[in-house]
Amino acid sequence: MALLEVKGLVKHFVAERSLFGRALAHVKAVDGVSFALDAGKTLALVGESGCGKSTVSRLVLRLIEPDAGSVRFDGRDLLSLDAGALRAFRREAQIIFQDPYASLNPRMTVGQILTEPLALHNLMPPAQRRERVEELLRLVGLEPRLARRYPHEFSGGQRQRIAIARALAVEPKLIICDEPVSALDVSIRSQILNLLRELQDRLGLAYIFVSHDLAVVKHIADHVAVMNLGQIVETAEADALFAAPRHPYSRALLSAIPVPKPRAKSSRIVLQGEIPSALDPPPGCRFHTRCPYVVERCRSDMPKLVPDGIGHATACHRMSELPSSEAIVPADGGFSPVLEKLVAAFSGGTEAVRGGGVSSLGTDPA
């Protein structure tokens, strides 16, 4: 049974009210989203800004209330929980945000930040909390003595580690990672991605990973759901999606990934036109204004997400007629043979390098 099952989730925000408070315009942020996530797995939500991926992640935690739909977590219906039960649920599902500078209270020490969830959920007697804080810090690769420091004393990557430790304090089953590495430099980003993966293996965590960086998604996700204007247009296993995306929107999105290989072969589909406003999404298929394969039917009928029976579902009227998409995702060719060895040596530390290490003569013996 899936850990998390989301069905027909809808959230419309009021964008404009009349003088008397009557809603005049709605942003259809999330419009009928369904997916499931197994324990210990990672589902990535991808799409352009404003596609609703962050709203979905907050609806799943009931940080905002959905207008319709159902969310089942570990067999319980989340939307029927009362305040007390909701609080208990929050022990099992946590969230990490994009900006590690804004998500930690600057007036609390790291120790206090990490003790707070333990106290709130009454997880252990006060006497043992300090030990648990030290354990949490070690878990995310920070030294326990840092518990006395304040957030401003840490770098961005270290702060994100603290945010992860805070999420782990209550031993959750699910962590929602909302662009957790977007604000970080490349070398720090890889540390956090490695850490998230390690923790998943060790603790059996499930992740919902919200990101606009598709190479990162390919690296970390088991399943991917591609969202456009509040709806999922395609969902599949990550490898299947990146091997051959089906929906025209997924094709365009994946073909646009800039790959670190000069003169990479690309069959890039550069979308023309702007992203339509979620205030007034186009009728029919919401992608039809930018779709290179649009036909009359797309302008009036909204396509349903149709599963193919082997875990790949697509919402497109023309799916069976579209050309092959196997060469659409640009090939970055991996590492060159030299780079492969250099990276291995770089990661392996000094002993992996011929003649490496700090020699007493200070010259290169090689």
Place this chain on the structure above:
Amino acid sequence: MSAAPLIDIKDLRIRFHGDDGRVTHAVDSVDLSVAHGATLGLVGESGCGKSVTSLAIMGLLPKQSAEISGAIRFDGFDLLKTSDQTLRDLRGNRLAMIFQEPMTSLNPSLTIGEQIIETILRHRGGARRSARERAIELLRRVHIPSPERRIDEYPHKLSGGMRQRVMIAMALACDPRLLVADEPTTALDVTLQAQILELMRELKAASGAAIILITHDLGVVAEVCDEVAVMYAGEIVERAPVDELFSTPQHPYTVGLLGSIPRLDHRADQLATIEGMVPNMAQPPAGCRFAARCPFVLDACTRAPPPLMEISPGHLSRCIRAPLELLVS
């Protein structure tokens, strides 16, 4: 290669004097040159000095706190010695810049048309009407739909991708010889990023302008640059033609960077990481600035600052252990 480069930076050093008397070494002995019509990528992580270098080229650093030495030769001028008046004549004219955040770099209280027309009138003069026509033409060139109508809109009415295109139109208003683009696509979604990169390639082909592209995204570098300079802690640590940088990097920092980005075609359980932190630039280390984080470090690395040496034609590295392939062969 025989012709003189369009822009030639020699031994650029920039120090910032803080209020508390602290001196930060933001940029040290940077040598760079870009040929006519070429694209140079300037890459590195936050605080490495890449943006400060670009601001120095544009003459936009605060005179009170920034101490600049060296030379930036462009088009017969030394930009560090020219008068403010000459700089103002060059900026927006032969020298143009695009910034990362198009919302904060456009004036919210003027229509986009007024902002482009102002640039044209300032540098080219002529009648307002013909300037307006040129502005519409420019908007069309950067693929803004119905430019005749859009020209009278205010920046807040436009999406992020559109605004960045307006910025590019404005930068192109006077056919610059050099375009400095500081993270031009970082705030944009991949689909828009693809559009803007495509546009930059198109414009380069059409106008022959040289581009200095500042970015932290190695994918973007691979796509549009001819040559790359990697900066670390205020210094250029490696300079190479783009193919060579990605196939045989010659500085350990570049190796770490390339290893730390997830690849589409290369499944790795663990990505490479660069342990440790950037040195404190108020007191830069005596030897190699990357030594403390470098797995290939030797004693000699920490004693004296390594020079930027040519490893193969056009490929320079500030590492005494280069060529690095000998370490792993």
